[in-house]
Amino acid sequence: MHSTASAGSVVYTRLKQQIVSLELQPGTPLSEKEVSLTFEVSRTPVRESFVRLAQEGLVIVLPQRGTRVSLIDSELVEEARFMREQLEKAVIRLACDCFPDDMLTLLGNNVSLQLESMERQDGKRMFELDEDFHRILFEGVRKRGTWNVIQQMNAHLNRSRILWLSTDPHWGVLCEQHQDMVQAIRSHDADRAEQLMKEHLSLSISNLATLKEQYPDYFK
Template structure:
């Protein structure tokens, strides 16, 4: 991530957020204000402000006299975010099947081709970004970008589980197959089929949850 026009505080926040969501900073990992300030060559004030924002979003736990730690994944929060996302994405599928711009269909085609490339290259980070973009294109095409933004605000714990699934090499080909079937259902204006596939796609995380907890028990709250 490049700093660009971001303030020092926001740049540190965005950098730490990306590392937490991508599991570079693993759940339970200790974070030191002093050490982070040294990495970014700044005072501790913007680091502390970034920490407080991450704490407010439930991604960091700060204990006086003990330290700060990346929060463990809370499946109750994952379930809540997944519930909201599913309801809204199914509604968007219905809208997309009624009317969807050709330009956005082309964007979906391009996105799918890129997904195939990164699956072959086993690049989980780029595949995750393309997965996010794929879903966003539907909201954009249906003029519901602000709805997408609201989903993202609740989606942070859910994102970590999805990243963990990709890192664990959970059926990448199945994810792309779902995307292709969703795309084709929208092209065919088949709302029922599009919603059915999207429902199965978004609930795959629960099919894998037991395996993830067994493989990474240290990452999850009991």
């Protein structure tokens, strides 16, 4: 199976990754022409990726003027946190009621890997594992579609969390909360699980105001 993804999808995936990782800074001007040259494809697939990114609010297209990476909208960041809090509280309550064993195993393994990564001070890996942890929760209660929709808002939240990485991630607390949540699921303690999740997610934007002062050019 040499099934190669379409050029459009490749460009879209790569650009999105670069934007969310802040490799492409908020406000950076993009042009169809320029991007098509760097990716060595024509303008058509580039344009297709711009359309998709614009729909997610990751780029802003100004007709006949230009396209650029969107600034981080702190209102959207807060809304993303709000959405996740409401949905993840409900999801973890469901998980406490009923959660597949194999998924529970995955959660346990995930937390173990988190502990390892923390030892290695590997922030990037921790970030990925954190994402995986929450995704596994949604999959375990069969709410994958919900998780996918959240990702759209999450792209904005994640950009500010990436900024956070450069300051003080204090992964220790987050990792401990993950462990406690797994424990709560195991013991079917929904109230405790919900409370843990609420505290957990409140940390994700605890320093939004600070970041906004520190990187004023990145925010709207």
